[in-house]
Amino acid sequence: MYSALILKPFFCVLIMNMFLKGWAKKTALWVALLLSVAQIIFAIFPETYHQSSFIYVISNFFKFDLAADNITRVLLLCIGIVFFVTIILAKQMIKDDDRRFNFINLLLIIVSGLNGVVLVTDIFSLYVFLEIVAVGSFVLIAFNKEMLALEGAFKYIILSSVASIMMLTAIALLLLVSGSTSFSAISASLLYSTYNPLIMIAMITFICGLFIKAGLMPFHGWLPDAYTAAPGPVSVLLAGVVTKTVGVYTLMRIVISVFGLYLPIQKILMFVGASSIIFAALAALGQTDFKRMLSFSSISQVGYIVLGLGCGTTLGIAGALFHLFNHTIFKSLLFVNAATVEAQAGTRDMQKLGGLSAKMPITGFSSVLASLSAAGIPPLAGFWSKLIIVIALWLSGNYIYAIIAVMGSVLTLAYFLSLQRMVFFGKLREDLMNIKEGGLGFMIPTVLLAVITVGAGLAFPYLLNTFILPVSSIFGG
Amino acid sequence: MFLNIIILVALVLASLWTVMTRSLLRSGIGLALTSVILAIIMFRLASPLAAVFELSVCAGLISVLFVSVISLTQPYSQKEIIERMKLMLVRFRLLPFIILGLGLILLLIKVNFDLILPIPETERNVRNLLWNFRQLDLFGQIIILLAGAFAVVILFKEMRKNVR
Numbered sequence: 001m002y003s004a005l006i007l008k009p010f011f012c013v014l015i016m017n018m019f020l021k022g023w024a025k026k027t028a029l030w031v032a033l034l035l036s037v038a039q040i041i042f043a044i045f046p047e048t049y050h051q052s053s054f055i056y057v058i059s060n061f062f063k064f065d066l067a068a069d070n071i072t073r074v075l076l077l078c079i080g081i082v083f084f085v086t087i088i089l090a091k092q093m094i095k096d097d098d099r100r101f102n103f104i105n106l107l108l109i110i111v112s113g114l115n116g117v118v119l120v121t122d123i124f125s126l127y128v129f130l131e132i133v134a135v136g137s138f139v140l141i142a143f144n145k146e147m148l149a150l151e152g153a154f155k156y157i158i159l160s161s162v163a164s165i166m167m168l169t170a171i172a173l174l175l176l177v178s179g180s181t182s183f184s185a186i187s188a189s190l191l192y193s194t195y196n197p198l199i200m201i202a203m204i205t206f207i208c209g210l211f212i213k214a215g216l217m218p219f220h221g222w223l224p225d226a227y228t229a230a231p232g233p234v235s236v237l238l239a240g241v242v243t244k245t246v247g248v249y250t251l252m253r254i255v256i257s258v259f260g261l262y263l264p265i266q267k268i269l270m271f272v273g274a275s276s277i278i279f280a281a282l283a284a285l286g287q288t289d290f291k292r293m294l295s296f297s298s299i300s301q302v303g304y305i306v307l308g309l310g311c312g313t314t315l316g317i318a319g320a321l322f323h324l325f326n327h328t329i330f331k332s333l334l335f336v337n338a339a340t341v342e343a344q345a346g347t348r349d350m351q352k353l354g355g356l357s358a359k360m361p362i363t364g365f366s367s368v369l370a371s372l373s374a375a376g377i378p379p380l381a382g383f384w385s386k387l388i389i390v391i392a393l394w395l396s397g398n399y400i401y402a403i404i405a406v407m408g409s410v411l412t413l414a415y416f417l418s419l420q421r422m423v424f425f426g427k428l429r430e431d432l433m434n435i436k437e438g439g440l441g442f443m444i445p446t447v448l449l450a451v452i453t454v455g456a457g458l459a460f461p462y463l464l465n466t467f468i469l470p471v472s473s474i475f476g477g
Numbered sequence: 478m479f480l481n482i483i484i485l486v487a488l489v490l491a492s493l494w495t496v497m498t499r500s501l502l503r504s505g506i507g508l509a510l511t512s513v514i515l516a517i518i519m520f521r522l523a524s525p526l527a528a529v530f531e532l533s534v535c536a537g538l539i540s541v542l543f544v545s546v547i548s549l550t551q552p553y554s555q556k557e558i559i560e561r562m563k564l565m566l567v568r569f570r571l572l573p574f575i576i577l578g579l580g581l582i583l584l585l586i587k588v589n590f591d592l593i594l595p596i597p598e599t600e601r602n603v604r605n606l607l608w609n610f611r612q613l614d615l616f617g618q619i620i621i622l623l624a625g626a627f628a629v630v631i632l633f634k635e636m637r638k639n640v641r
Contacts, residue, residue: 010620064613102631109624116617128617135624139631 002066005042005076005115008035009108017105025097028104032087035108039080039115043073065182066119074321074467075118075241075249078328081452082240083111085332085445089233089339092441103143103233110136110237114245123171123258124181126250127164130213133246134160137238141230152222152229159222163212170206173198183258190259203259207251207268214247216306217276220299227295228348232339235291236445239298240332244324248305252320261312269310274404276303281411285418290338290348293419294331300408301327301374307405308389313396318468319388326381326456330370333449337367340438340446341423350419355428359435362443364424366450371416373453376409381456388468481521488514497565499558501550505543512536526606542625549633 012031016024024031046068068076086107094100113132120126134157142153175181177199178189193199208219215223223243227235255261255269277300284296305327308320340363341356342348357364373382386409393402437443456463491514495507512535519528553561607615 006616010616010623013623062612062616063609064616066613102627106624106627106631109620109627112620113617116613120613122613124611125613125617128614128621132617132620132624135621135628139624139628142632145632 002068002119003062003064005039005119006064006066006112007062008038009112009115013105013108013112016101025101028101029087029091032104032108033084035111036080036084036087039076039083039111043077043080046073065121065125067121068119071249071252071321072118074325075245076115078244078325079111079114079118079241081449082237082328082332083107085240085336085449086233086237088441088444089236089336092439093232093339093343099143103140106136106140107237110140110242114241117245118249118253121184122182123174123186123254127167127171130167130246130250131164133242134164137234137242140234140237141226143234144231146229148225148229149231152225152227155222156226159212159219163209166205166209166212170202170209173202173205177202187258187260200264203265204268206254206259207265210247210251210254211272212247213243214251214302214306215243215299216247216272216302217279217299220276220280223299224292224295227298227335228289228291232335232342235339236332236335239294239335240328243298243302244328248302248324251306252309252317255309256317266310266312269306270398270401271310273303273305273307273310274401276300277307277404277408278303278411281408281415284415285411287415288350288422290341290350290353290419290423291335292348293350293415294334294338297334297374297412297415298327298331300412301331303408304386304389304405307401308392311389311392311396311398311401313392314469315388316392316396319385319392322388322463322468323382323385326373326385326453329449329452329456330373330382333366333370333446333453334374336442336445336449337363337370340442343442344435344438345432350422353423353429353432354426355424356432356435357424358428359432360424360437362437362446366446367424368420369450369453371420373457375413375416377413379457379460381453381460384457384460481518484514484518484521488518497562499562501547501552502544505540505547508543509536509540512539546629546633549629 012035016028016031087104090100090103090107094103110133113129113136116129117126117133120129138153138157138160141156142150171181174186177193177196178186180186180189190199212219212222227238230238251269255265259265280296280299280303284293284300287293287296301323305320305324308316308323311317311320338348340360341353344360345353345356347353369380373380376383376386378384386405390402390405393399393405438446488511491507491511495504495511498504498507512531516528516531516536519525519531
């Protein structure tokens, strides 16, 4: 059943390019949109999912070893939502049919790779799918072929390659020890020799590789350039799901299901998470480029997820997972806002903007919602996930880290208030008098993501029991 | 032992030539040469399957891809190449010493990891191994190749079309 999530996007690309190219150029967008909706439905109601006979035959032909638990379902939902938003944004922002067709093809390849990353049960297969996402993302960052975009893409591919080498080295060492690359076999063999120096080297090398992929401090060198220089829809995709899946989810999966949450690993995770929260928030305070500020904010928010994971308790991991979902939604929303502002005002420089709320009320209001959610203001979704993480840290005796998490939230509020003041509030500048709200392609993603941000916050009591706490099933509970 | 050292030195030299040479095309050829030497090492380590893959995919297929992509690029002028070479030599001047130093440290420290290792599997049918055990990886690699093809179309072919 799960193999269809990898096969469908891939076969769509093949069929569209081999047999139906002329026709496909007009309909590729709708095909991709249909796939994204199907993925969202599958993630929410997996039991109602029916495969077509064609996919059923194809799925049976391939013998893929895939598995899904509650974390996987959350990630599949995040991928589906951001996939949907990216397509609509691409329709608005990429006018040329040929270029949009190429964009959709690469997007489908990346979605196939992302679905593979969340579903595989083998560490080498995981590496292969991480590479699919890396190659696809690299091309999409450089999509507009502007100097800054090429520089951002180059930095991304170089640092991503360094991460890949580190992970491949770790995989080789783990294969040497366990004789297999499946998660279960490695996990079983590590039970007998966890504190062996070679195993520790392999674990730390792998985790550092994932820190680079997740863009955590001090491994974040590529992230602000790549997010800032990429076209609008690509920034949403990168910030929304790519780094979350290849970096953060993989870290969660490997640490929980393969390595185990041992004390040295927990300490590393909490230290890197807390450093990212504070230093990235301080860096965000000094930015004047809209997207660059959001990039540093992204690093800071990922720090919360890693901090929750490092806490090691069921509550901490549940909080981390909920924050991962929330961050996907509110950060995608903020990047959609940034794309709208850039398209309408022609600049991302916040010093050249101001008072846009008067002319762009929907963008302005949704941006306030997303900023408040990111800063952890009740009753928005970001508040609950941060609260769970802070409580989990406090209950596990990590008082200093709990205080750092709260301080990080204050800093987040500070830089987002600064962003709102510079871009949306205050007096409208003379040269922006004729500006107006973005088209439907901007408004649909904006409204959808804003509704989810508010809805997830208001429905928290329901989500807690049905969606967040069942995460304990990953421990076999 | 002596032969192994010669092959390893050849591997390092070929890799250095790949990254230091002035022409992109020569760099591509250097990469293929590095892959060939690596394949020899794999044969000597009793991993013929890995060696055949290294030889066919890395030295063969990837080199063809590189050469075809390089033919779509616009080369630097001779002056630019020399300037970049000078910059590269300055930037990486400490690298050989660092590598030598690390090698010496590893040679001097006798690390005992004290691990109980599983017996490696040597006899396995290639078809069975690839099709029944690593099918997902094969499929993943096909997707990577497809992504690479789109990369060439988007980054190079579209650019050419615009220039025309």
